Amino acid sequence: MTRDERERGMSEAIRANADYHRAPSSLASEILAALPAEEPGAPRRRRFGPASRFWLAQGAAMAAVALVTWAVTVAWLRPGEDERHAQDVLAAHVRATLGRHLIDVASADQHTVKPWLSARLPYSPPVTDFSAEGYELAGGRLDQAGGRPVAVLVYRRRLHVIDAYVWPAHEPVGRVEFSRDGFQLVRFAANGWAWWLVSDLNRNELDDFERLVAQKN
Protein backbone atom coordinates (compact mmCIF):
# COMPACT_ATOMS: atom_id res chain seq x y z
CA MET A 1 0.00 0.00 0.00
CA THR A 2 1.59 3.29 -1.03
CA ARG A 3 1.45 6.45 1.00
CA ASP A 4 -0.95 7.97 -1.57
CA GLU A 5 -3.31 5.01 -1.31
CA ARG A 6 -3.30 5.20 2.46
CA GLU A 7 -4.07 8.88 2.33
CA ARG A 8 -6.90 8.29 -0.08
CA GLY A 9 -8.26 5.61 2.24
CA MET A 10 -8.17 8.03 5.15
CA SER A 11 -9.82 10.71 3.05
CA GLU A 12 -12.65 8.33 2.19
CA ALA A 13 -12.97 7.25 5.80
CA ILE A 14 -13.42 10.87 6.89
CA ARG A 15 -15.95 11.58 4.16
CA ALA A 16 -17.92 8.48 5.09
CA ASN A 17 -17.79 8.78 8.86
CA ALA A 18 -17.21 12.31 10.08
CA ASP A 19 -20.29 14.09 11.39
CA TYR A 20 -21.64 16.93 9.29
CA HIS A 21 -23.16 19.47 11.66
CA ARG A 22 -26.05 21.22 9.98
CA ALA A 23 -26.99 24.66 11.22
CA PRO A 24 -29.84 24.50 13.75
CA SER A 25 -33.01 25.83 12.13
CA SER A 26 -33.25 28.70 14.60
CA LEU A 27 -29.81 30.05 13.68
CA ALA A 28 -30.83 31.82 10.48
CA SER A 29 -33.64 33.71 12.18
CA GLU A 30 -31.37 34.56 15.11
CA ILE A 31 -28.87 36.07 12.71
CA LEU A 32 -31.49 38.07 10.86
CA ALA A 33 -32.86 39.32 14.16
CA ALA A 34 -29.41 40.45 15.27
CA LEU A 35 -28.82 42.59 12.19
CA PRO A 36 -28.95 46.35 12.65
CA ALA A 37 -32.56 47.32 13.21
CA GLU A 38 -34.50 48.24 10.11
CA GLU A 39 -37.20 50.85 9.77
CA PRO A 40 -40.22 49.54 11.66
CA GLY A 41 -43.24 48.81 9.54
CA ALA A 42 -41.36 48.49 6.27
CA PRO A 43 -43.34 45.82 4.42
CA ARG A 44 -40.23 43.85 3.59
CA ARG A 45 -41.47 40.36 4.30
CA ARG A 46 -44.25 40.51 1.77
CA ARG A 47 -41.81 41.61 -0.84
CA PHE A 48 -39.88 38.37 -0.65
CA GLY A 49 -41.31 36.88 -3.83
CA PRO A 50 -39.59 34.83 -6.50
CA ALA A 51 -36.49 36.95 -6.03
CA SER A 52 -36.14 35.65 -2.52
CA ARG A 53 -36.36 32.08 -3.73
CA PHE A 54 -33.59 32.87 -6.17
CA TRP A 55 -31.38 34.12 -3.37
CA LEU A 56 -32.12 31.22 -1.12
CA ALA A 57 -31.38 28.87 -3.98
CA GLN A 58 -28.04 30.59 -4.21
CA GLY A 59 -27.97 29.59 -0.65
CA ALA A 60 -25.86 32.16 1.08
CA ALA A 61 -26.53 33.19 4.61
CA MET A 62 -25.08 36.46 3.53
CA ALA A 63 -27.34 36.50 0.55
CA ALA A 64 -30.23 36.52 2.96
CA VAL A 65 -28.48 39.22 4.87
CA ALA A 66 -27.96 41.32 1.75
CA LEU A 67 -31.51 40.65 0.70
CA VAL A 68 -32.68 42.40 3.83
CA THR A 69 -30.71 45.46 2.82
CA TRP A 70 -32.05 45.23 -0.68
CA ALA A 71 -35.65 44.55 0.30
CA VAL A 72 -35.65 47.41 2.75
CA THR A 73 -34.22 49.74 0.15
CA VAL A 74 -36.77 48.57 -2.36
CA ALA A 75 -39.58 48.89 0.17
CA TRP A 76 -38.47 52.39 0.94
CA LEU A 77 -38.65 53.52 -2.66
CA ARG A 78 -42.26 54.38 -3.44
CA PRO A 79 -43.60 53.21 -6.78
CA GLY A 80 -43.10 55.57 -9.72
CA GLU A 81 -41.11 55.51 -12.92
CA ASP A 82 -37.83 56.73 -11.40
CA GLU A 83 -38.19 54.61 -8.34
CA ARG A 84 -38.96 51.49 -10.32
CA HIS A 85 -35.86 52.07 -12.34
CA ALA A 86 -33.85 52.71 -9.20
CA GLN A 87 -35.13 49.43 -7.79
CA ASP A 88 -34.01 47.61 -10.91
CA VAL A 89 -30.61 49.19 -10.86
CA LEU A 90 -30.05 48.63 -7.18
CA ALA A 91 -31.24 45.02 -7.39
CA ALA A 92 -28.89 44.43 -10.32
CA HIS A 93 -26.04 46.05 -8.42
CA VAL A 94 -26.58 43.96 -5.29
CA ARG A 95 -26.97 40.82 -7.39
CA ALA A 96 -23.68 41.56 -9.11
CA THR A 97 -21.73 42.45 -5.97
CA LEU A 98 -22.97 39.37 -4.26
CA GLY A 99 -22.55 36.82 -7.00
CA ARG A 100 -19.52 35.93 -9.02
CA HIS A 101 -20.62 38.14 -11.86
CA LEU A 102 -19.33 41.60 -11.08
CA ILE A 103 -17.15 41.96 -14.14
CA ASP A 104 -17.41 40.37 -17.60
CA VAL A 105 -14.40 42.09 -19.05
CA ALA A 106 -11.73 42.99 -16.52
CA SER A 107 -9.48 45.74 -17.74
CA ALA A 108 -8.39 49.24 -16.78
CA ASP A 109 -7.98 49.94 -20.48
CA GLN A 110 -10.90 51.81 -22.01
CA HIS A 111 -9.86 50.53 -25.45
CA THR A 112 -10.50 46.98 -24.25
CA VAL A 113 -13.70 47.59 -22.33
CA LYS A 114 -15.46 49.78 -24.88
CA PRO A 115 -15.22 47.43 -27.90
CA TRP A 116 -16.19 44.48 -25.74
CA LEU A 117 -19.39 46.25 -24.71
CA SER A 118 -20.19 47.71 -28.14
CA ALA A 119 -19.91 44.26 -29.68
CA ARG A 120 -22.71 43.06 -27.43
CA LEU A 121 -25.05 46.04 -27.30
CA PRO A 122 -26.95 48.16 -29.81
CA TYR A 123 -24.84 51.15 -28.71
CA SER A 124 -21.24 52.00 -27.92
CA PRO A 125 -21.03 53.49 -24.42
CA PRO A 126 -18.48 56.12 -23.41
CA VAL A 127 -15.71 54.49 -21.36
CA THR A 128 -13.14 56.56 -19.49
CA ASP A 129 -10.62 55.54 -16.88
CA PHE A 130 -10.45 58.03 -13.99
CA SER A 131 -7.43 56.50 -12.23
CA ALA A 132 -5.71 59.86 -12.12
CA GLU A 133 -8.65 61.20 -10.12
CA GLY A 134 -8.74 58.15 -7.84
CA TYR A 135 -11.55 56.25 -9.56
CA GLU A 136 -9.97 53.29 -11.26
CA LEU A 137 -11.72 51.55 -14.13
CA ALA A 138 -11.92 47.87 -13.16
CA GLY A 139 -13.87 46.62 -16.17
CA GLY A 140 -17.36 46.30 -17.53
CA ARG A 141 -20.25 43.91 -17.69
CA LEU A 142 -23.60 43.45 -19.34
CA ASP A 143 -26.56 43.69 -17.04
CA GLN A 144 -30.30 44.11 -17.19
CA ALA A 145 -32.19 47.12 -15.97
CA GLY A 146 -35.65 48.24 -16.94
CA GLY A 147 -36.06 45.06 -18.93
CA ARG A 148 -33.29 45.73 -21.42
CA PRO A 149 -29.58 44.95 -21.65
CA VAL A 150 -27.41 47.78 -20.44
CA ALA A 151 -23.69 48.50 -20.22
CA VAL A 152 -22.23 48.70 -16.73
CA LEU A 153 -18.82 50.20 -16.12
CA VAL A 154 -17.26 49.03 -12.89
CA TYR A 155 -15.00 51.45 -11.05
CA ARG A 156 -13.09 51.02 -7.83
CA ARG A 157 -12.42 53.66 -5.23
CA ARG A 158 -10.29 52.22 -2.41
CA LEU A 159 -12.29 49.13 -1.39
CA HIS A 160 -15.56 50.43 -2.76
CA VAL A 161 -17.17 49.44 -6.02
CA ILE A 162 -19.07 51.88 -8.17
CA ASP A 163 -21.39 50.52 -10.82
CA ALA A 164 -22.08 53.00 -13.61
CA TYR A 165 -25.06 52.00 -15.77
CA VAL A 166 -25.10 53.88 -19.03
CA TRP A 167 -27.40 53.98 -22.05
CA PRO A 168 -28.34 56.51 -24.73
CA ALA A 169 -30.78 59.15 -23.42
CA HIS A 170 -33.47 59.22 -26.07
CA GLU A 171 -35.81 61.24 -23.87
CA PRO A 172 -35.04 63.99 -21.37
CA VAL A 173 -33.74 62.57 -18.12
CA GLY A 174 -33.97 64.50 -14.88
CA ARG A 175 -31.53 64.22 -12.03
CA VAL A 176 -32.69 62.06 -9.11
CA GLU A 177 -30.80 60.78 -6.15
CA PHE A 178 -31.55 58.20 -3.53
CA SER A 179 -29.64 57.02 -0.56
CA ARG A 180 -30.53 54.27 1.80
CA ASP A 181 -28.80 51.82 4.09
CA GLY A 182 -25.38 52.73 2.89
CA PHE A 183 -26.16 52.61 -0.82
CA GLN A 184 -26.10 55.83 -2.81
CA LEU A 185 -27.84 56.05 -6.15
CA VAL A 186 -27.95 58.92 -8.58
CA ARG A 187 -29.39 59.25 -12.05
CA PHE A 188 -28.47 62.03 -14.41
CA ALA A 189 -27.90 62.76 -18.07
CA ALA A 190 -24.89 64.29 -19.78
CA ASN A 191 -24.00 64.68 -23.43
CA GLY A 192 -26.79 62.45 -24.65
CA TRP A 193 -26.11 59.64 -22.19
CA ALA A 194 -28.25 58.62 -19.25
CA TRP A 195 -26.37 57.33 -16.21
CA TRP A 196 -27.27 55.54 -13.03
CA LEU A 197 -24.46 55.42 -10.51
CA VAL A 198 -24.78 52.98 -7.61
CA SER A 199 -22.29 52.55 -4.82
CA ASP A 200 -21.73 52.19 -1.12
CA LEU A 201 -19.38 55.13 -1.38
CA ASN A 202 -20.24 58.24 0.61
CA ARG A 203 -22.41 60.88 -1.05
CA ASN A 204 -19.65 63.47 -1.44
CA GLU A 205 -17.36 61.16 -3.30
CA LEU A 206 -20.15 59.88 -5.48
CA ASP A 207 -21.05 63.48 -6.35
CA ASP A 208 -17.42 64.06 -7.17
CA PHE A 209 -17.44 61.00 -9.42
CA GLU A 210 -20.68 62.18 -11.05
CA ARG A 211 -19.02 65.48 -12.00
CA LEU A 212 -16.11 63.61 -13.58
CA VAL A 213 -18.42 61.38 -15.58
CA ALA A 214 -20.55 64.32 -16.72
CA GLN A 215 -17.60 66.48 -17.74
CA LYS A 216 -15.20 64.03 -19.27
CA ASN A 217 -17.45 61.80 -21.31
Add this chain to the structure above:
Amino acid sequence: MPHLDAAYNLARWMTRNEQDARDVVQEAALRAYRFLDGLRGEARPWFLALVRNACLSWLKANRPAELAGSDAAAPEPADPETPETLALRALDRRMLNEALAALPAHFREALILRELEDLAYKDIARITDAPIGTVMSRLARGRRLLAESLRAISRASAPKVHE
Protein backbone atom coordinates in the same frame (compact mmCIF):
# COMPACT_ATOMS: atom_id res chain seq x y z
CA MET B 1 -29.14 27.91 3.15
CA PRO B 2 -26.20 25.65 2.32
CA HIS B 3 -23.61 28.32 3.17
CA LEU B 4 -25.04 28.60 6.62
CA ASP B 5 -24.67 24.84 7.06
CA ALA B 6 -21.08 25.04 5.85
CA ALA B 7 -20.41 27.93 8.19
CA TYR B 8 -21.94 26.18 11.16
CA ASN B 9 -20.23 22.87 10.39
CA LEU B 10 -16.84 24.55 10.31
CA ALA B 11 -17.51 26.53 13.50
CA ARG B 12 -18.89 23.47 15.27
CA TRP B 13 -15.80 21.43 14.43
CA MET B 14 -13.46 24.20 15.48
CA THR B 15 -15.17 25.15 18.75
CA ARG B 16 -16.47 21.63 19.44
CA ASN B 17 -19.68 22.82 20.99
CA GLU B 18 -23.01 24.08 19.82
CA GLN B 19 -23.40 27.39 21.62
CA ASP B 20 -19.95 28.69 20.75
CA ALA B 21 -20.45 27.61 17.14
CA ARG B 22 -23.69 29.61 17.00
CA ASP B 23 -21.98 32.68 18.44
CA VAL B 24 -19.08 32.42 16.04
CA VAL B 25 -21.36 32.06 12.99
CA GLN B 26 -23.50 34.94 14.13
CA GLU B 27 -20.48 37.18 14.52
CA ALA B 28 -19.23 36.19 11.06
CA ALA B 29 -22.65 36.90 9.54
CA LEU B 30 -22.70 40.37 11.07
CA ARG B 31 -19.27 41.04 9.65
CA ALA B 32 -20.45 39.78 6.27
CA TYR B 33 -23.32 42.24 6.47
CA ARG B 34 -21.03 45.13 7.38
CA PHE B 35 -18.28 44.34 4.92
CA LEU B 36 -20.33 43.28 1.96
CA ASP B 37 -18.29 45.64 -0.18
CA GLY B 38 -15.23 43.50 0.53
CA LEU B 39 -16.78 40.62 -1.38
CA ARG B 40 -14.66 39.48 -4.31
CA GLY B 41 -15.40 36.45 -6.42
CA GLU B 42 -17.53 33.64 -5.06
CA ALA B 43 -19.64 34.13 -1.97
CA ARG B 44 -18.99 30.78 -0.27
CA PRO B 45 -15.20 30.97 0.26
CA TRP B 46 -15.54 34.65 1.12
CA PHE B 47 -18.10 33.96 3.82
CA LEU B 48 -16.23 30.88 5.08
CA ALA B 49 -13.08 32.99 5.42
CA LEU B 50 -15.02 35.32 7.74
CA VAL B 51 -16.26 32.32 9.71
CA ARG B 52 -12.77 30.88 9.89
CA ASN B 53 -11.37 34.16 11.19
CA ALA B 54 -14.07 34.30 13.83
CA CYS B 55 -13.15 30.72 14.81
CA LEU B 56 -9.52 31.70 15.04
CA SER B 57 -10.27 34.65 17.34
CA TRP B 58 -12.41 32.38 19.45
CA LEU B 59 -9.64 29.78 19.70
CA LYS B 60 -7.08 32.45 20.56
CA ALA B 61 -9.27 33.67 23.40
CA ASN B 62 -10.42 30.29 24.65
CA ARG B 63 -8.02 27.56 23.62
CA PRO B 64 -4.72 29.09 22.55
CA ALA B 65 -2.97 25.75 23.04
CA GLU B 66 -4.70 24.32 19.98
CA LEU B 67 -3.12 26.96 17.80
CA ALA B 68 0.33 26.61 19.33
CA GLY B 69 1.70 24.01 16.91
CA SER B 70 3.03 25.57 13.74
CA ASP B 71 3.25 23.42 10.62
CA ALA B 72 6.92 22.75 11.25
CA ALA B 73 6.45 21.92 14.91
CA ALA B 74 3.70 19.38 14.33
CA PRO B 75 4.95 15.86 14.80
CA GLU B 76 5.61 13.95 11.61
CA PRO B 77 3.98 10.58 12.08
CA ALA B 78 6.18 7.61 11.41
CA ASP B 79 5.48 5.77 8.19
CA PRO B 80 3.69 2.78 9.57
CA GLU B 81 4.55 -0.77 8.67
CA THR B 82 1.03 -1.87 9.48
CA PRO B 83 -1.29 -0.85 6.67
CA GLU B 84 -3.89 1.73 7.56
CA THR B 85 -6.52 -0.75 6.50
CA LEU B 86 -6.14 -2.39 9.89
CA ALA B 87 -7.03 0.83 11.60
CA LEU B 88 -9.77 1.53 9.11
CA ARG B 89 -11.30 -1.89 9.49
CA ALA B 90 -11.50 -1.44 13.22
CA LEU B 91 -12.79 2.06 12.76
CA ASP B 92 -16.07 3.16 14.11
CA ARG B 93 -17.75 6.48 13.64
CA ARG B 94 -17.36 7.65 17.17
CA MET B 95 -13.65 6.94 17.23
CA LEU B 96 -13.05 8.78 13.99
CA ASN B 97 -15.04 11.80 15.13
CA GLU B 98 -13.14 11.97 18.39
CA ALA B 99 -9.78 11.65 16.70
CA LEU B 100 -10.66 14.31 14.13
CA ALA B 101 -11.87 16.69 16.85
CA ALA B 102 -8.59 16.21 18.69
CA LEU B 103 -6.38 17.21 15.73
CA PRO B 104 -4.52 20.51 16.00
CA ALA B 105 -6.65 23.38 14.65
CA HIS B 106 -4.88 23.95 11.33
CA PHE B 107 -5.06 20.31 10.30
CA ARG B 108 -8.64 20.03 11.46
CA GLU B 109 -9.89 23.07 9.55
CA ALA B 110 -8.13 21.96 6.35
CA LEU B 111 -9.65 18.49 6.57
CA ILE B 112 -13.14 19.77 7.31
CA LEU B 113 -13.06 22.16 4.36
CA ARG B 114 -11.66 19.51 2.04
CA GLU B 115 -13.42 16.30 3.04
CA LEU B 116 -16.74 17.65 4.32
CA GLU B 117 -17.19 20.76 2.17
CA ASP B 118 -15.37 19.37 -0.85
CA LEU B 119 -13.71 22.72 -1.51
CA ALA B 120 -10.90 23.19 -4.04
CA TYR B 121 -7.35 23.65 -2.71
CA LYS B 122 -7.31 27.23 -3.90
CA ASP B 123 -10.50 28.02 -1.96
CA ILE B 124 -9.12 26.39 1.18
CA ALA B 125 -5.93 28.41 0.71
CA ARG B 126 -7.98 31.56 0.47
CA ILE B 127 -10.14 30.74 3.48
CA THR B 128 -7.26 29.73 5.73
CA ASP B 129 -4.96 32.44 4.43
CA ALA B 130 -2.20 29.97 3.59
CA PRO B 131 -0.31 29.09 0.39
CA ILE B 132 -1.72 26.15 -1.60
CA GLY B 133 1.40 24.10 -0.86
CA THR B 134 0.83 24.54 2.86
CA VAL B 135 -2.80 23.49 2.47
CA MET B 136 -1.79 20.33 0.64
CA SER B 137 0.83 19.40 3.19
CA ARG B 138 -1.59 20.10 6.05
CA LEU B 139 -4.13 17.81 4.41
CA ALA B 140 -1.59 15.03 3.87
CA ARG B 141 -0.18 15.34 7.35
CA GLY B 142 -3.60 15.71 8.90
CA ARG B 143 -4.70 12.43 7.33
CA ARG B 144 -1.56 10.69 8.55
CA LEU B 145 -1.95 12.11 12.05
CA LEU B 146 -5.52 10.94 12.07
CA ALA B 147 -4.57 7.44 10.92
CA GLU B 148 -1.88 7.37 13.57
CA SER B 149 -4.24 8.32 16.36
CA LEU B 150 -6.86 5.84 15.14
CA ARG B 151 -4.24 3.13 15.19
CA ALA B 152 -3.31 4.11 18.70
CA ILE B 153 -6.95 4.02 19.80
CA SER B 154 -7.63 0.65 18.21
CA ARG B 155 -4.41 -0.78 19.62
CA ALA B 156 -5.42 0.40 23.06
CA SER B 157 -8.93 -0.97 22.81
CA ALA B 158 -7.98 -4.26 21.10
CA PRO B 159 -4.35 -5.07 21.81
CA LYS B 160 -4.51 -8.49 20.10
CA VAL B 161 -5.51 -7.11 16.69
CA HIS B 162 -1.96 -6.84 15.36
CA GLU B 163 -0.80 -10.32 16.26
